[in-house]
Structures are given as C-alpha cells and as structure tokens.
Amino acid sequence: MNKKFIALAIAAAIAPAAFAADEVVLYGQVNVALVADNSKDSNFGIDNQGSRLGVKGTESLGNGMNAWFQIESGVAPDDASKAGFATREGWVGLKSSEFGGIQLGRGKSAYTKAYEEFDPWYQDDSFGINGFDQLGYTGNAALVPDRGDGGYKYRTDNTARYTYSMPGLDVMVDYSVGENKNKIAGQKEATNLSYYVKGTIADWWYIVGANMARNANFRDTNGDGKGDTWAPGAKLNNVLLGGGTSFGDLAIGAGFQRHVYSETGYGTNKRNSVLVNAMYNLEGNSLYGGIIMADKLKYGSVKMADSRYIRYGLGLAVPMSKRTNIVTEYMATDYSGTQKDKSYFSVGAYHSF
Template sequence: MKQKKNLIAALALGMTSFAYADVTLYGRIHMDLESTKAGTTETPSLSKVQNDASRIGFKGSEDLGNGLKAIWQVESGVSVDAGGGTWASRESFLGLSDATFGTLKAGNFLVPYDDLHYIAGNNFQQGTGISNDAAMWANGGDLKTGGFDTRLGNSISYQTPKYKGFSSRIQYSLTTDATNGKEAKSNGASVVSANVLYDDGPLRVGYGFQNNRDMQGLSSNFYEDGTAHMLAAGYVFGDFYLGGLYEHIKLENINNSGNDRSRNYYGAMASYTAGLNVFSAQFGKAASWTGAAGVADSGARMGSIAYNRILSKTTQVYALYTLMHNDDNAGYVLGSNAVQPGAGAVMSKQHSIAIGMWKNF
C-alpha cells in the first residue's frame, strides 16, 4: 500500500510539472559606460558603468478551453552593475485572455500612455538610459512632480484584440495615499490611462490620454489633478523610419493656489538601417509652462545621435551622444525625472557620451 501511495504521489508530481512545462524564462541584460557632464567647463565629468533597466521574468499561460487562457507574468528588475533588484518590480500580472474578447489583467505594469513610446522614442537605447526622452516627454515618470510615464501597481487593465491594425487599452490604478496608506479612491490618488493605436504595414498612429487624480497627498500639495494628451505617428520608408509626436499636459491647483499650468512638447526621431548598421537621431522640445501658475523660461531642448551595430536578433552594441539644454527656470535632468520648474538646482547644459550593449533572452 505504501509503495502504491508513493507511486501515485510521483505520478501527481510529474503531471504538475508537465502542466507547467510552458513556463517561459526571459529577460534582458543592458549595460553601458557613460560619461556625463553638466554646467560649465570647470565642472568635472561623471563616468560610470550603468545598468539600464535589466530584467528577468517568468511568464506562462494555461488553456482553459473555448479560446480562453489564464495568463501570468512575474518580472523583476536586476542591477547587474552592482548587484541587487526587487522581486516583481516590473511588468507583473495575472489575468484572462481571449482572442475574440481581449485581455483583462491585474497587477503592476506600465500605463497605456507609455505603450506609444516606441512610435517616436529612443529605440536605439531600448527606451531607457541616459538618452531616454521621457526625461522631458510625459514630464517624466514621477507622479509626485506631475509625471505621466510610469509603472503603477494596484492596476486593472483591459486590452482589446487587434482588428485590421487597430487596438486599444485602458488602465485604472489605485495608488497608495501618502498620508494614511489606504488604497482607495476616496483616500488617495488614482490614475486613468488609455490609448488607441493603429499599427499595420509601414504606418503607426497612436493617441494617448491620462488623468492623474486627487494627487494632493501624494505630491505634498504640489498639484491636484493632471491631464495629458499625446498624438504620435511613424512611417517606414524602405530603410528609413520617421516618427514624431505632439503632447499637451495640464496640472491643476498648483500649490493649493487654485491656479493651473500647462505645457506642450514636440518630438521627432529618424533612423536609417544599412544591413547590420543602424543610424538614428532624435530631437525633443518642451515649451515653457504657461497659465496663471506658469513659469517663464522653463522650456528645454534635448537631442541624441546614435549608432547601433546588430550582432544577432537578440544582441546589439551602440554608441551615442545626448545633449540637453534647459532654459533658466527649467528642471529637466538627463536620464531622470524632472524637478519642479524654478527650483534652480539643475544645470542648464547637460551632455553625455555612452557606449553600451544589450542582450535579450
């Protein structure tokens, strides 16, 4: 009898392992050597080996029948330059997916506003790193300072199926109230983000919208509500790709004054592929904040040029140069989130040279 029980247990264990044999291990290791300088000629350069959003993840699905699947993913950031990382700190979720009805998931993931970044973003550095145009586009990724390009936990998202090139996604997130830690709309901030995308053949066109709501507690009363609208488009002309975007951001009730401020951003990028060589350039301009709570001379400009060498389908090396120029009262920072305009702590001119490599697996 004991041998029979052991045999049944062994068979059950084997069946469990077989049922989850479709689990996929994946990730990316991305590092570069950077030399960054800000300010006057007397300011020393900062050189470092930089980890650029390296990650490792596990994902899988289970066929539930009639076209329905259970899907899951756990993705963690890893600091391969110095060690460390946080479990499930990146795209992590549990959900249901159906080819006819779409995908519903809950967890921690980037907002739909970010989904459109690939149309006109810094693809030559995988949308991360010192050349990341999200330093100005979307006003960065920190909700506390009015940013919109962010990853949010406590989120629910619905993604439509793709139909003749069209798709859409909407996400609702309950963020944690900085005052009492409760995760409820009545007690803390919340975010609604959505997009509509057409991507078929050589043409890509996307519209993104996001509303950051009830942000007083989270932002230490810097602003109450924030709204962002973005229109992006890109087109493939043989070996050339051209992309561009326009964005309008509005922040309301600045510092409990009852006054608002708004800002426009314009961006463009181009790339040319010659065999295994890719040459790219990108430029973005953030206008000054205007309105009753506007800040004069708070605009900035940022540009990058890059060369990528394709070593395989999953491996590339690159070299790039990035320059940012802040107006007198601007607060944008290369490779980071902006500070509040007028803070006076950011150097007007920042530039960086980077040589890097990424490997997907």
C-alpha cells in the same frame, strides 16, 4: 502513512514541472554600458541600462480562451543592491482572440506604452524615460510635476487593464487605485486612468494616448524632483497624439503632448511638447536620432521665464548576432534658463535571451 496519498502528492509535484517545461518561458536582457554623464558627481561610470529577468506562461482554457501570467524583475549587473523581484512587471489575466483580455497587477502604464512607440533608444536616459517628462524648472521644482508621481505614471500599481486587438487596431485601457484613502484625514483615494490606441491607415501608423491622475503624491517637498506629499485636489491630464511611416530603409515619427496640472491652493500649469525622430537601416545597422522641444511652462496666464528646454540625441546600434548589439548613444538637454545643461554618452553591450 497512506501510500496512495504519497503517490498522488508526488504526481501533483511533478505535474507543474512538466507543464512549466512546455508553457513557461524564461527571458531577459543584460545591458551594460560605459557612460559619461555630466549631471552626476562622477562623470564616468559603468551603468546598468534596463537589464531585466522575466518569466511568463500561458494555459489554454479552451474555446479560444487562455490564462496567462508575467513576472519581470529588474536586475543590475553593475550593482546588485539596485535589483528587486517583480519590480518591472507583475500580471495575471485572461485573454480571448474574440473579446480581448483582462489582467490585474502592476507594470508600465498604457500611456507609457503610447509614448515609448517614439523611443528607439537603448540607454536608460532615453526619450522613453525622460523625453516626455515635465522636466524641472529652476526655483519651482516643488510646483512642477516630474517623473515618478507627476508628468505621468511610468509604472502603475494596483492596476486593472483591458486590451483588444484586431487587424490595424490595438487598444489598451488601465485603471489604477492608490489604496491610500484615510492615511491622512480627508485624503481622497489616488487614481490613475490611462489609455492607448494604435492603428494603421494605409502606410501610416498613429498613436493616441492619455493619462488622467487624481489625488496622487505630486508635491515635491524634499527637492529630489519627485512627488512625495499628497496634493489636495491634484489633477494631472496628459494627451499624446502622433504617428509615422516608412520610406524604404527610413522610418520617421512625430508626436505632440499637452500637459495640464492643477492643485487646490496652487492653481494650474500647462506645457506643450513636440517630438520628431527618425531611424535609418544602414547596411544592417540602425542609425537613429530625435529631438524634443518643450515650450515655456504656463502658470495661470503667465509663461514662466527660462522654463523652455530642447532635448536631442543620436544613436548607432550594430548587431553582432540576432541577440547581441553594440550600441553607441549620445543624449543632451539644453535649458533656456540657469539650470545646468545635461549630456549623456554611452557605449555598451546589449544581450537578449
């Protein structure tokens, strides 16, 4: 065997390892809490709270241009069967300080990132995950879009993203395709357009977000609250406007969302939601709370009875070190109709590395 070839192969194998030591970062969170949840069969449990393990890296290409990647996997310390590789984020892209960045892959949509600006919660059942969802309406679960495929796209697959940042302004635009054309005769391709703009004016910050989904699986036919069937001509539009400021140790924020969903043979439903939250630095600890108020779901020209809800919560995060917090949180949702009210209390340890 050619010894020179062997030497080159060994050098090639060593080079990525040397690069990895300089440019690749391993990061993650291990978050586990004791939970009391009245919406489950068992009220008490030990639950994972968004634990994750990721790796990311960059390479300078010169002239202010960098290549980068990120792979982030969900891990479940309480139940390993619920974990999966690259289930959270998976991206590769190019970025320039002058022209912005372009990336391809999968992850939280731009719209998700917009409303998570209003979410200080640690727990899995938080404002960021459930607060701006179009929560189900008793007797009409099959008609009301819910998290997963309706309400918004929390994470999007097959996504191209453009980002741009300058002092006082951040912009993010996503376009995702469902790759499902021709799975059903006459079915159109599912698409999702999502954007996020964050800026500052004096001491205030503002957020503008929008999500526009077309021809996705919005219809719930099995009663699990998630879309599972292609909805002909489905159109889902969400708009989010909000902002906030700080006064010493007190930070406040407020947001408004407009939701409009239509489908061939079904019609149109609409709902408005308002969120107000606050966070206070209490001698190094974070005390935070918020409330979301959603008005009645309007189907056509009629506001549906018993479809209003209020969601509220309170939390306290006590730092034990720079990377470890002990967090206590309470979240509840009150419905105006016959649907069972929900409450969720948790005490947990949250460690970042």
